[in-house]
Structure formats: structure tokens, C-alpha cells
Amino acid sequence: MATEIQADILVIGGGIAGAFAAYKARQSGARVLLVDRSFFGRSGCSALASGVYPAYMPGDNVSDWVKGLGAGPLVNQSLFVKSLPVSYEHLMTMDRWGVRWLKEGKEIVRMGAPGRSFKNGAWMAEGGPQMMMAVRAGVLESGVQVLNRVAVTELLTSGGRVPTEGRVVGAIGFHVRTGEIYAIQAKATIMCTGPYKFPYPWPGSKLGYMPIDLSGDGIAMMLNAGAQLSRLELGGINLNPDHMLCAPGLESLMPSGAKYIDKHGRRFLEDYDPKRMEMTSRALLYFAIAHQKELGNIPSMDLREITPERVELLKKVIPIVIANFEGSGLDVTSEPVPYTYQVAGTAGIFGAGARITEQGETTIPGLYAAGTCSDIAYLPGGHLTFCSVTGHWAGETAAAYAATAPIPPLVAGQLERAVGDLTAPLRRSDGLTYEGVHRRLGELLMDKVGLVLHAERLRSALDQLLEIRRHEVSRLKAIDFHQLAKVWGLMHYTRVLEATLRAYLYRKESRVAFIREDYPIIDNVNWVKMVVVQRQGESLKLWDEPLPESFHLDPVRPTQNLHLVFRHAEIPHAIR
Numbered sequence: 001m002a003t004e005i006q007a008d009i010l011v012i013g014g015g016i017a018g019a020f021a022a023y024k025a026r027q028s029g030a031r032v033l034l035v036d037r038s039f040f041g042r043s044g045c046s047a048l049a050s051g052v053y054p055a056y057m058p059g060d061n062v063s064d065w066v067k068g069l070g071a072g073p074l075v076n077q078s079l080f081v082k083s084l085p086v087s088y089e090h091l092m093t094m095d096r097w098g099v100r101w102l103k104e105g106k107e108i109v110r111m112g113a114p115g116r117s118f119k120n121g122a123w124m125a126e127g128g129p130q131m132m133m134a135v136r137a138g139v140l141e142s143g144v145q146v147l148n149r150v151a152v153t154e155l156l157t158s159g160g161r162v163p164t165e166g167r168v169v170g171a172i173g174f175h176v177r178t179g180e181i182y183a184i185q186a187k188a189t190i191m192c193t194g195p196y197k198f199p200y201p202w203p204g205s206k207l208g209y210m211p212i213d214l215s216g217d218g219i220a221m222m223l224n225a226g227a228q229l230s231r232l233e234l235g236g237i238n239l240n241p242d243h244m245l246c247a248p249g250l251e252s253l254m255p256s257g258a259k260y261i262d263k264h265g266r267r268f269l270e271d272y273d274p275k276r277m278e279m280t281s282r283a284l285l286y287f288a289i290a291h292q293k294e295l296g297n298i299p300s301m302d303l304r305e306i307t308p309e310r311v312e313l314l315k316k317v318i319p320i321v322i323a324n325f326e327g328s329g330l331d332v333t334s335e336p337v338p339y340t341y342q343v344a345g346t347a348g349i350f351g352a353g354a355r356i357t358e359q360g361e362t363t364i365p366g367l368y369a370a371g372t373c374s375d376i377a378y379l380p381g382g383h384l385t386f387c388s389v390t391g392h393w394a395g396e397t398a399a400a401y402a403a404t405a406p407i408p409p410l411v412a413g414q415l416e417r418a419v420g421d422l423t424a425p426l427r428r429s430d431g432l433t434y435e436g437v438h439r440r441l442g443e444l445l446m447d448k449v450g451l452v453l454h455a456e457r458l459r460s461a462l463d464q465l466l467e468i469r470r471h472e473v474s475r476l477k478a479i480d481f482h483q484l485a486k487v488w489g490l491m492h493y494t495r496v497l498e499a500t501l502r503a504y505l506y507r508k509e510s511r512v513a514f515i516r517e518d519y520p521i522i523d524n525v526n527w528v529k530m531v532v533v534q535r536q537g538e539s540l541k542l543w544d545e546p547l548p549e550s551f552h553l554d555p556v557r558p559t560q561n562l563h564l565v566f567r568h569a570e571i572p573h574a575i576r
Contacts, residue, residue, distance in 0.1 A: 509523040
């Protein structure tokens with residue numbers, strides 16, 4: 001059957017959000033169990049970070065931070081300001097834990113980043129891997145218990161049903177090497193599983209690359225349990241070095257003097273943002289690279305003019321990125337690095353998931369969320385800072401809830417059914433292989449969704465997705481426990497993708513990295529709203545709600561402007 005474990009707080013996911021959620025809950029005196037599908041400290045986005053933790057420091061001009069990171073009308077600006085001193089607290093905590101920041105003397109060095117000219121980003125002297133292993137050590141020292149290599153497949157509920165009208169009481173999962181099944185009872189559960197992604201993309205595709213194994217498991221489980229989701233359509237896209245499995249490295253490479261050039265050596269950002277050039281906004285940079293890519297101009301990052309000393313520093317700050325460059329046979333001191341873009345629906349890295357309060361509560365009692373599997377309470381995107389801060393708040397709130405809540409019993413019928421569902425792919429001797437279904441889903445995204453969206457293509461993509469899920473995903477088989485984890489990831493991803501495509505169709509405007517060819521206006525009259533998705537019965541319901549006035553330090557101006565992409569008339573047609 002299943003090995004049963006009890007905890008006051010169950011934290012699912014071991015990135016920086018999960019780490020701080022577990023740490024703060026443990027500081028409150030709770031018994032905390034952190035479950036990681038891989039190895040806590042080495043898994044997910046945080047360990048592959050691009051070498052930078054944006055952090056406020058006492059004496060900073062708060063208005064610089066608001067203008068540089070929190071100025072958008074869909075940002076919870078009031079909460080953003082509250083998050084700033086917490087980011088400093090985390091910077092100092094991680095410094096005590098042994099994270100090696102780049103320092104001058106005893107002072108941590110900070111630098112600017114694309115779209116932010118003021119000093120804000122603390123550089124890691126040995127990159128994301130060292131940061132997260134130091135964070136791991138600090139969390140373990142606090143007394144948090146860890147269960148590694150356990151893939152969680154379903155949330156358990158007080159009534160034994162999903163979606164639930166009760167509360168979340170734990171989760172079920174299996175060890176990806178031994179196959180041992182675990183049923184975990186918890187007074188409170190905190191989901192910190194990171195963004196949805198198209199899992200295991202193949203090099204050369206436009207499906208995004210790093211990290212390769214994320215699939216939106218936590219978001220799918222929360223959706224299945226009945227939690228409301230938000231910001232799915234605004235979760236973002238990304239760019240990356242072409243054919244490489246690594247982060248783009250923008251926050252370290254751009255301040256170092258990197259330039260973007262085309263195949264003729266021309267700095268093509270002169271056509272898009274001649275004032276800021278490579279320090280332009282990330283959204284504009286994405287579309288400029290996509291446009292140049294589709295024109296056949298081979299957009300590339302040029303590092304040939306940066307100093308040898310800075311190259312050596314970058315090897316320490318973003319070791320995974322530089323190792324990917326070198327592993328591909330590129331000498332960055334003598335040749336440019338080609339970059340590419342990814343299509344929509346393949347990554348929610350800027351926060352797209354469970355709707356949460358400022359304390360990390362979801363809409364289901366006993367269930368909390370933090371980081372990029374949540375809507376981040378409308379903080380500005382999925383920077384490490386806002387992942388750790390929302391983890392902090394969720395950990396404190398969940399611990400307060402658990403302090404007065406009894407350990408809830410597991411419902412035998414639900415547990416038996418969940419175990420049967422979990423192991424079903426192992427019993428399908430005549431089922432379909434992962435590889436074929438996975439490939440068809442990826443090709444659907446590239447062919448029908450693309451980067452610039454249109455209702456007609458989105459409806460076609462949604463219809464085809466539902467057919468694939470009904471007739472193929474439901475018949476997936478697995479030959480071992482490792483493949484079982486991949487099958488469950490693909491099943492979860494298709495659930496999140498359906499909700500995301502429906503949210504794409506619902507929001508009738510363009511905004512930042514969300515581009516509707518049929519609705520090219522940034523509409524601050526009608527769409528300063530959140531789009532909410534919830535499972536009700538066997539179907540998904542969508543609606544919108546105005547953002548609270550308390551979000552904004554100044555009232556939003558009721559403007560309607562053509563999105564910057566459509567100011568370059570040829571772009572939408574080139575990168576559909």
C-alpha cells in the first residue's frame with residue numbers, strides 16, 4: 001500500500017521558495033517535512049540561477065525599486081514595497097549560511113540589470129549551485145526533515161474528493177528509484193514546485209530549455225484539488241542560448257558589456273530601443289530576438305569586447321551558463337553565442353499558478369503556495385527574491401495555522417484510489433510510449449500556439465490538446481519508476497496547458513510578453529484585472545476580477561496604447 005508519514009507542515013519542492021518556507025515554519029516550532037522530486041539543493045530553477053539575487057539594502061531609494069521593478073499596473077506595488085526589507089533579511093541570512101557573494105572587502109557587490117540601471121542585484125561568487133547548497137545546509141541545521149527523490153502526484157483532502165469543499169490534509173507520491181509509495185499527513189501543505197514548463201524539450205526546438213524536468217506538477221495538483229489559479233496568461237516566456245540547456249544569463253552578462261548582434265555584426269537593438277540598447281526591458285528583448293531569428297539574421301550575444309578578468313568572473317558567477325557555452329565548442333572571447341526564443345505556453349517563470357493572498361494562502365484551507373507555482377500575490381515576476389519572500393510569508397502563515405489544527409485523518413477510499421491512479425501507467429502493457437506523445441505535444445505548441453497569439457490558432461490548439469489528452473495521454477505507459485515520473489509530469493503539464501490556453505483566450509488585450517495579434521492594445525481601461533481559473537466538477541470555469549485599488553501606490557491611468565511589438569508592423573507576421 002503506502003508508507004504513512006506525519007508532519008505539521010509538508011513543503012513540496014526544494015528551490016529557494018520551498019527552502020525559506022520550510023525554514024520559517026521550522027523557526028515557528030513546527031515539525032516540517034520538505035519533499036523534493038530530485039535532491040534538495042540541486043533541483044529546480046534556483047540551483048540553475050543566473051548568478052544574481054536582487055536585494056534591497058538600507059538606504060536604497062525605494063522609488064528606484066518601484067520604477068525599476070514594480071511600476072506595472074498589474075503589480076501589487078504596496079506588497080512589493082513591503083517585500084524589500086525582507087529581501088535584505090534573506091540576503092543577510094544567506095550570507096550567514098555561507099552563500100558566497102561577490103564582495104569588495106566585506107561589502108556585497110550589487111549591479112544593474114536589463115531594465116534596471118540602479119544597483120540592485122547581488123552577484124553570487126560561485127553561482128546558483130553553491131547558493132542552494134549553502135541554503136540547504138542552513139535549512140537542515142534548523143531541524144527541517146527532508147525526503148529526497150519523491151515525486152508527489154496528488155493532494156489528499158479531508159473529504160476524500162477532488163475538487164474539494166474541505167481542506168488539504170497532505171499528499172501522496174512515490175520514490176523515483178525504488179517505487180516506494182508515501183502517504184503524508186500534514187496539518188498544512190505548502191506548494192513550492194516552481195513554474196509550469198514543457199518538460200524535456202529537445203535541443204533546437206522553441207520549447208524552452210532550463211530546467212528540463214519541470215512540468216507544472218504542483219500547479220496541476222492544486223488545480224485538480226479545486227484551488228483557484230491566476231496569472232496563467234501572464235507567466236511569461238523566455239529566451240536562451242540556442243541548442244543549450246541553460247539559463248540566458250542576462251542579469252550577469254548584460255551589465256558585463258555583452259551586446260546583441262545579427263549575422264552581419266550589427267547591433268540590431270538600435271532598431272527597437274536605441275536609448276537603452278541591451279539594457280532594455282526583457283519583453284522587448286524577447287521579441288527583438290524572435291524577430292531577428294525568424295528573419296534568418298542569427299541573433300547572437302557578443303562577449304568579445306569584455307575583459308578577460310570579467311570572463312573569469314562570469315565563470316564563477318554563472319558557471320552553468322559558461323560551461324554550456326564551452327561545452328558547445330564556443331570560445332566566447334572570439335565568437336558570438338547564438339540565442340533563440342521560446343513559444344508561449346511553455347514556461348510560467350514569472351509567476352503563474354495558485355492564487356494566493358499576501359500571506360501565501362490559497363483558496364483551499366490547509367493549502368499554501370509560494371514562488372512561481374503561484375501568482376506570487378502579483379509581485380513583479382519570478383525573480384529569486386520574490387520566490388524566497390513569498391516562501392517566507394507562506395511558511396510563517398502555515399505554521400500559525402498548524403499550531404491550532406489537529407493532524408487530519410487520511411480517507412482510506414481516496415488513498416486506495418490515488419495509489420491505483422499513481423501506478424496505472426506501470427500496468428499498461430499495451431499503452432502508448434512517452435516519446436511519441438511528448439513529441440506531438442511539442443509540435444502542437446510550436447505550430448499552433450507560437451509566440452504571437454490569435455484566437456483562431458488558440459482554439460485549434462486547444463481542440464487538438466484535448467484530443468491528445470483524451471486519446472493518448474490517458475494511455476501512456478511507463479516501464480520503470482523514472483519513466484513513471486516523466487509520464488506523470490506530462491499528464492500534469494497537459495492539465496496546466498489547457499488552463500493556460502483558456503486564459504490566453506480570455507484576456508482580450510496585449511501586455512508585456514502576452515501578445516494577441518487580434519487584440520494589439522495594452523488596455524488599462526478594461527484589463528487591469530486578474531483572470532481566474534478554477535476546476536468545478538470536471539470542467540474549468542474562468543472569470544475576471546479587478547485588481548484591488550490597494551495594489552497601487554498611485555492610481556492607474558486609464559490609457560489604451562498600441563503594444564510596442566505592433567509599433568514594428570512586420571514583427572507579428574514574422575514570429576507567429
